[in-house]
Amino acid sequence: MTHTASQPAPPHVEMKARLAAAVQANRDEILELSHRIHENPEPAFEEHQAAAWVAEAIARHGFTVEHPAGRLATAVRGMLRGGRGGGGPRIGILAEYDALPGLGHGCGHNTMAASGVGAAIALASIADELPGEIVFLGTPAEERGSGKAFMIEDGLFAGLDAALLFHPCDRNHVESQPLASEDAVVVFHGLQAHAASDPWKGKNALDAMILLFSSVGLWRQQLHPDTRVHGIIQEGGTAANIIPDRTKAWFMLRSPDQADYARIKERFRQLVEGAALATGTTAEVTFSGLAMTMKQNRTLEARWVANAEAYGIVDQGADPNSGSTDMGNVSWVCPTIHPDLSIADEGTPGHSIAFRDAAASPKGDETTLLAATLVAQVAYELFADPALVEAAWAEFRAT
Numbered sequence: 001m002t003h004t005a006s007q008p009a010p011p012h013v014e015m016k017a018r019l020a021a022a023v024q025a026n027r028d029e030i031l032e033l034s035h036r037i038h039e040n041p042e043p044a045f046e047e048h049q050a051a052a053w054v055a056e057a058i059a060r061h062g063f064t065v066e067h068p069a070g071r072l073a074t075a076v077r078g079m080l081r082g083g084r085g086g087g088g089p090r091i092g093i094l095a096e097y098d099a100l101p102g103l104g105h106g107c108g109h110n111t112m113a114a115s116g117v118g119a120a121i122a123l124a125s126i127a128d129e130l131p132g133e134i135v136f137l138g139t140p141a142e143e144r145g146s147g148k149a150f151m152i153e154d155g156l157f158a159g160l161d162a163a164l165l166f167h168p169c170d171r172n173h174v175e176s177q178p179l180a181s182e183d184a185v186v187v188f189h190g191l192q193a194h195a196a197s198d199p200w201k202g203k204n205a206l207d208a209m210i211l212l213f214s215s216v217g218l219w220r221q222q223l224h225p226d227t228r229v230h231g232i233i234q235e236g237g238t239a240a241n242i243i244p245d246r247t248k249a250w251f252m253l254r255s256p257d258q259a260d261y262a263r264i265k266e267r268f269r270q271l272v273e274g275a276a277l278a279t280g281t282t283a284e285v286t287f288s289g290l291a292m293t294m295k296q297n298r299t300l301e302a303r304w305v306a307n308a309e310a311y312g313i314v315d316q317g318a319d320p321n322s323g324s325t326d327m328g329n330v331s332w333v334c335p336t337i338h339p340d341l342s343i344a345d346e347g348t349p350g351h352s353i354a355f356r357d358a359a360a361s362p363k364g365d366e367t368t369l370l371a372a373t374l375v376a377q378v379a380y381e382l383f384a385d386p387a388l389v390e391a392a393w394a395e396f397r398a399t
């Protein structure tokens, strides 16, 4: 914001200043929403209050709201057409709001709900002057279950030209490199027998499970260092004097490379079958909740960095310690950014009490408002500049 009175502001600068002012004018509503969600944490797929509050907020600001949207009871879609008519892009403003069981908002998704709503409110304030359509998407179940994957299947991302979503962090960086990730539930079926009087009549489902864990342990030597395979035994039998006829484990498989992930998944399936073969048991393996790697869009990332620099934010580079997110799935549907802004001192771990407290701190609040402003400003650039939309798509198609 460096223009002076003697030089009329270029239209972009003036419109971006109006978006920033709209966020500030609505700061009480935005931050009240953030704190209300923070104080009422709800886990994945159960975010009934948060989804309702988010839906009410955008409806108040002129959006036509579907809630539920698609098959998920806690998904929300709000749409607001620009007043300039004609064509124009459809820009997705995303919000998450699920919490972690036992920890609350230890990932700070309350700030994502509030900043997404804040960006939507700011864009609504200039909607009469925009072409295209603002599409707000409240996306449940990021922490478990990959809610966005269901919303993609339900067509809720169809026709979007971009998807924008901020995440809180202990650093500022636009690029993240999440791992592909999926849950795998393994069940072995054997045959019960008395473990002392006639064990030879049994088929031991626990032996199969122990073999599987041993196989996975040996397999690690051949895995790329960034690949992760980790699991727990949920059912290991019922009594020491019964040959177990059923065991169950929950694994997660992760890889930094989407194509490599497919090979890892197939190899894991073979290890399960091998353990069943060796023990005369049968196996079922059920995969669910696939979160994909992130397809980077440097065109959109550059716009985020440029807008953030105007607020003194220096990009600290991609975080090498990534988890997984269903925003990755979105990134294979349309040009996507998932930038992080700091709400806590550097080194504060995610999914911790300290990070949870930061998500409702004064610094967390200021970052929430800044994120709302920056998301709205990047969205505005896309509405205002068809060449930028085309450049983002050209990169998407080429990578």
Ligand SMILES: [Zn+2]
Residues within 6 Å of the ligand: 107, 108, 109, 142, 167
């Ligand atoms: Zn998160």
